[in-house]
Amino acid sequence: MxxxxxxxxxxxxxxxxxxxxxxxxxxxxxxxxxxxxxxxxxxxxxxxxxxxxxxxxxxxxxxxxxxxxxxxxxxxxxxxxxxxxxxxxxxxxxxxxxxxxxxxxxxxxxxIPRTLSDEEFDYEHINTSNLVLKISTYDALYAHMILVIAQATQTSLTDNIKILQSFNGRSRFASSCSPAVLNYFGSFPFWLYGKIPSDREPTLSSLAQMIHEMYSKQTEHSLRDYNAYLMSGDGDIKKNRVDADVINRDFHCASWRKVNLLGAKFGNSGYPIYNGPTDVLYPRYFEMMDAHVNDESINIILGLREQDYERMIQQNLIHKYR
Incomplete structure (x- = not known):
């Protein structure tokens, strides 16, 4: 206690x-x-x-x-x-x-229990589907986690499922800000939504492509268009605001990998800052965070219902690797 x-x-x-x-x-x-x-x-x-x-x-x-x-x-x-x-x-x-x-x-x-696992990466069961475009680690990992979480939560991906991802608008609007501001507290979020096509069962490749396209098509112009839309009419932002489902009922991913959470340091105190998320209440939510400063390892922080998490472990859907 x-x-x-x-x-x-x-x-x-x-x-x-x-x-x-x-x-x-x-x-x-x-x-x-x-x-x-x-x-x-x-x-x-x-x-x-x-x-x-x-x-x-x-x-x-x-x-x-x-x-x-x-x-x-x-x-x-x-x-x-x-x-x-x-x-x-x-x-x-x-x-x-x-x-x-x-x-x-x-x-x-x-x-925060710190336990090491003896499991090694299962290279024999990597999805080797040919992708139609170049994707990032984020795209592939998000797609993989959708498939894992769908199994754990017993969700059909052909039932008009919506996926959501956060988008940092600060760098598009305020490129003149200092790196400390842009890379740490300096983001303001947008949420991008997309619906998985319901006419066929999605694959890792198709999901990764969809996630990639949702993000890549966003430009300074699209953000400025939304800014203009919010100011349209009589300029009432509250009335013009899109009533978005921020607590997404389907799949929601937030990547913290580009905000320099590890080793961030301000002032002259000599005390580096570690920054991490608090509790989340979303049923199919996860965050990506860098695990170490000197490599590309990633921590996945899951926000699942307890029974869904237990099912995921029992069915051996996800592993801890070192």
Missing amino acids: ATIIKQPSITIKCSKPTKNVEPVVCMAVESNTKQWPTNMIWFYSNTANLSKDNFMPSNHLQTTLSDTLNYFPMLAGRIIEDAKGNVTVHLTNEGVLYTEAECPNQTMDYF
Whole structure:
């Protein structure tokens, strides 16, 4: 059993607040995506070889967060929304809420078991279907996981199944931002939807092609068209917004592989940041995350119902490889 001791919450502000006090007026697409924040957990590694009692010193945690906010002054500001859904961010440096908790009677392994598997990759059962176009690791892995999850959840892929993937719009609109902003907190999400053709059973190849085309056809022009659509008519973003099924009832994948989660470092505290997802409640959801900095290994974080996960394990649909 774990005993968690929560400290009183405090407010952390930018250590070097921006001199630009002009408010930031968000585009329609940014205003539209404000309602889907990304919840994050930070772990600070013990790079200074401190004693056990000082493994995560509060002053370093607070200093690092304060230094990090210098890159993202909007996070420490305040948002005002008008009746039509237009958002303005005031760079007031009012800060973010910081809550620290500790568990003195358990180690991190209690919450995140770290076990090694003796299983090796099963090279004999790789799908070798010829693909009609060049695809990425993301396309192939997403397609593979759809097939695995469909079996685990006993889902027919010929029943007008919808798949969803997140899309980073920041790099398309704000290419002048610093790499730290673009590659870390600097994304705002779009969700791309596609329906699997119901006239035939999909294959790894056909799914990978579909996923690839959903993403590749999105350009700056398509995003700007959507921005213009949200501003059309009387400019009421709330009324023009597409009522999308964000908590996708079918298949939903989010890739965190291009946001530099491993080894990200801000300020001069000497404490690199590890960033990971919180709990998810989607029935057929998974995330891709880089497992190590120096290789191409990938962690898959599954969001399945317990009975579906047990079925997946019992039927040996997925393995842990090293």
